[in-house]
Amino acid sequence: MLELMNSLDPRAALALHLAVVAVTVAAILLVAGALREPSRDGFGTYESGAPSGRPLRGRVATQYFLIAVFFMIFDVEVAVLFAWAVSALELGTSGLIAATIFILVLLAALAWLWMEGALETAPRKDRA
Secondary structure (H helix, E strand, O other): OHHHHHHOOHHHHHHHHHHHHHHHHHHHHHHHHHHOOOOOOOOOOOOOOOOOOOOOOOOOOHHHHHHHHHHHHHHHHHHHHHHHHHOHHHHHHHHHHHHHHHHHHHHHHHHHHHHHOOOOOOOOHHHO
16 A cells, blocks of 8 residues: 555645545544434533533532643653654754653653642542
């Protein structure tokens, strides 16, 4: 398949790619529509699994939001590492040392968060 793509005109390769994407999206939408659970208001179960209807009220623990923020922070750091990986050969030894220090700082931050209990979602026993 790769040899076929390399031998095609760039416009034909783009058209083939767009056709594959369109077929994939159509298949996903068809399968999702077939698996959708009917309900009273015409909408199926929301993607979180909570039934649609009356909005839920109540307090949500901030720990869930903190975990989401930590995930976003570490996710951005991984994007930086991808950029480093692309140019790793040009950066040489100094780039490897800088990336190693960067990763060690990230691991230290993760270890600190873990030891502080920031990744726990259950209520703390000492606060009971």
